[in-house]
Structure formats: C-alpha cells, structure tokens
Amino acid sequence: MNDPASGPCYKFTVRSAAEAATLIRERLGEHARVLSVRTVPASGFRRLWAAPQLEIIARPDRPAPVPALPAPVAAPGAEAGSAAPAASLRPALPAPDLPTLLRRAGFSETLLDRLAQSPDWPALAAEPLHRGLVGTGRHLRELARAGRPAPALRRAAFLGLPGSGRTSVLCQWLALEVFRRGRTGHVVTAEFDRPNSPGPLPVFCEALGVPLAHFPALTSPATPEGFVYCDLPGLSLRDPSANAAVVRFLEAEGITERVLVLNAAYDPAVLRAAHGLGCGLGATHVAFTHLDELDRWGRLWDYVLDGPLQPLLLTTGPSLTGDCEEDVADALARRTLPAAADSAPPDLQAAA
Known part of the structure; x- marks a missing residue:
C-alpha cells in the first residue's frame, strides 16, 4: 500500500463515516487525503445481523516542496566545491569617510575646504574615524582660540x-x-x-x-x-x-x-x-x-x-x-564631534 513517490498509505476499517473522519484526523492530521472508500460486508453468519463496515485508505498530505535556492555563481578563480558566504551576495556598503561625517554634522563646504587645506588634514583623513574625529576636534579648538583673548x-x-x-x-x-x-x-x-x-x-x-x-x-x-x-x-x-x-x-x-x-x-x-x-x-x-x-x-x-x-x-x-x-569652541566640538570630547583639555573634562 505504500508508494515511495507519494508517501505511506494507511487503511482504516470503521463503522461509519463520522468515525472515519475522527480517526483519520487524529492519526494523520487535519489535511490527510482519502484515497479510496469501499464497503466491507460482515463474513459468515454475522452478515445476517451485523451492518457492513467501511474500509478507507488515506495518507497524510505532504507539504509543498520548498524550491531549492540557485547555487551562487562562483567567482572567477574560486575553487570548485567551495561555498561562497551569504554576505557576498549583497553589495557591501562603503564605510563613511571623515568628510562625509562632518557634512552630516552640519559642516559647510567652506569649512571643509579650509580643513582640507590644513597641513594636518591628510594625516587626519587617513586615521581611523574615531581618531580622525578626535584630531579634527583638537584642530578646530586650536583654530578658534588662536589670537582670541578670553572675553x-x-x-x-x-x-x-x-x-x-x-x-x-x-x-x-x-x-x-x-x-x-x-x-x-x-x-x-x-x-x-x-x-x-x-x-x-x-x-x-x-x-x-x-x-x-x-x-x-x-x-x-x-x-x-x-x-x-x-x-x-x-x-x-x-x-x-x-x-x-x-x-x-x-x-x-x-x-x-x-x-x-x-x-x-x-x-x-x-x-x-x-x-x-x-x-x-x-x-x-x-x-x-x-x-x-x-x-x-x-x-x-x-x-x-x-x-x-x-x-x-x-x-x-x-x-x-x-x-x-562659555567655551563656545569646546561646546561645538563636543556636540558636532562626539569622539572629540576625549581630546578636551583636562580642566574642561573635569568641568563637564
């Protein structure tokens, strides 16, 4: 009764259709499929008084097969049989650079051009972002305080x-x-x-x-x-x-x-x-x-x-x-370059 292509089949002999429905639901689940139903009369002298029974063949309904994902296309020169990581299927987003972060903070193009002309800028732009922000904050503080006496x-x-x-x-x-x-x-x-x-x-x-x-x-x-x-x-x-x-x-x-x-x-x-x-x-x-x-x-x-x-x-x-x-330059550096707060002078850090 079993067809490997379609899955196992089960035979039930019951007295009524209601009993069959209950039994199939309990044994094979809500979505079982009934393949055949036939009447089976009682044998011998029992057929004189016994009602015929129902023979039902059913099987569980198999879930729809999940379509296989297409195999990733191997990059040229990749070894056969090696699986490419899933992340390689998505284009990597470029990490923001220092000028991009400064623009997001509201820096004007005029100020960015001024920073780019500074002798310190190439080194700041080449640093990791955290260090670049700290260095930029220190540089801006120095520019703001150059030649400006305390009010x-x-x-x-x-x-x-x-x-x-x-x-x-x-x-x-x-x-x-x-x-x-x-x-x-x-x-x-x-x-x-x-x-x-x-x-x-x-x-x-x-x-x-x-x-x-x-x-x-x-x-x-x-x-x-x-x-x-x-x-x-x-x-x-x-x-x-x-x-x-x-x-x-x-x-x-x-x-x-x-x-x-x-x-x-x-x-x-x-x-x-x-x-x-x-x-x-x-x-x-x-x-x-x-x-x-x-x-x-x-x-x-x-x-x-x-x-x-x-x-x-x-x-x-x-x-x-x-x-x-009162220290406007330090307040701006702490707000626009949060990492630059680490570079504040010790007296400013203590006052914060």
Whole structure:
C-alpha cells in the first residue's frame, strides 16, 4: 500500500463515516487525503445481523516542496566545491569617510575646504574615524582660540533682532559675572523710539543685587573693577534706518564693546543677514541662543572660526542661571564631534 513517490498509505476499517473522519484526523492530521472508500460486508453468519463496515485508505498530505535556492555563481578563480558566504551576495556598503561625517554634522563646504587645506588634514583623513574625529576636534579648538583673548567685558551693549534672546543672554551673563567671578556693577535699559520689554531682567537683577536703571542714566562703571551692561531695543533687519537711534546711543556714550545675540535656530539666510547687520553696527562679540532647538550645530563653526566677532557664550536651555557654555569652541566640538570630547583639555573634562 505504500508508494515511495507519494508517501505511506494507511487503511482504516470503521463503522461509519463520522468515525472515519475522527480517526483519520487524529492519526494523520487535519489535511490527510482519502484515497479510496469501499464497503466491507460482515463474513459468515454475522452478515445476517451485523451492518457492513467501511474500509478507507488515506495518507497524510505532504507539504509543498520548498524550491531549492540557485547555487551562487562562483567567482572567477574560486575553487570548485567551495561555498561562497551569504554576505557576498549583497553589495557591501562603503564605510563613511571623515568628510562625509562632518557634512552630516552640519559642516559647510567652506569649512571643509579650509580643513582640507590644513597641513594636518591628510594625516587626519587617513586615521581611523574615531581618531580622525578626535584630531579634527583638537584642530578646530586650536583654530578658534588662536589670537582670541578670553572675553572680559566692562562696558557692553547687548544687541539683537526681536526674539533673538538678547535679554535672556544678558541675564545669563550677569549670573556668570556675579556668581562665578564675584563682580559687581549695574544695568541700564533704554527704549528710544520703540518699546523694549524688560522681560525677567528687573526681577533677576533684584535677585542678584544688581542695580537696574533706565536711560538716561550713568553708563560708566560705578567702581574701578565694576561693569555696566546696556539692554537695548531689538534691531530691524528690513529697515536699517530704524536702527539709527541705537547707533546714536552707542556713539554718544562711547560704548565700544557690543555683543551681538544670534538665534542659532534662524534660517541660514536670516542668520547670515543678522550677523552681517551686527558687524555693520560694530559688534565685537557674539552669543548664540536657542541651541536646544537646533539639531545640527556644525554650521556655527563658520561664525566662530572665520567671523570677526569674539564668541562670548551659547545657551542650551531656558534657565537664567545655567544652560549656557562659555567655551563656545569646546561646546561645538563636543556636540558636532562626539569622539572629540576625549581630546578636551583636562580642566574642561573635569568641568563637564
């Protein structure tokens, strides 16, 4: 009853079709195939009273054969009988190189060209990626600090477009001056021909013990080592003539230290325009805000390395007594080149 080509067959003798169905399902499974059914009468005198039985031949239904995978084509020169690994059937993705990773971090083509012209670049590009990132971070820190003294403000005005966060930056800078450096001084606010909302500045100055005055007021430090900082109305990007009152104030009071506050989350074109406006107004320092809203910090390297302005700080959150970084170059290196954090000077690593 067994056909090797079709599998084993089984014969069942039962009293009814229902019994046959139950027995076949239990023995051969849900998908067994019935090949034949015939009636078998009782033998001898039993046929006089016994009902005939059913003889059923069935077999399990075999699963559909799995088609064989085509044999991989051997590469020219490969030994016969050797199996090629499965991974060789898929094209290998090229590992990203150092310039590709820097582009992903937001580095501009201008900055990449500048790095490529550095004498250190061939060695950095030839290193493993981790070492290349560390070396690039170290190189960028050195470029950012070359010829740039640490910011030491005494009489400074804080400038910026409306919504740039200039008043918040002033508050954060005051906290650093008072708490970290123990300095004293006062703040002057001015409105001129347009309103200048003080925001949290009055309450914050009161909490720090820093006097706050409205212009006209003394714009020179009250003590030899003290400071005076001016909070001015927002600048106009569309109408430069609207900034005339701010320019007159800066010139009349002889305030040469001017901090340009830039919202780093601005569209690149707006960011460049605001930077150009500040430079035209004689800005000497730059502060970046809203870094917590920016995914790719790499585009700020152009302003830190090539811009004429001294980086003052960058803010990474809304807290007025924290969420800021004074070492802008180190903060950018740690964010855009995570591996470069290992190359930070020991004092910076301890402060992190």
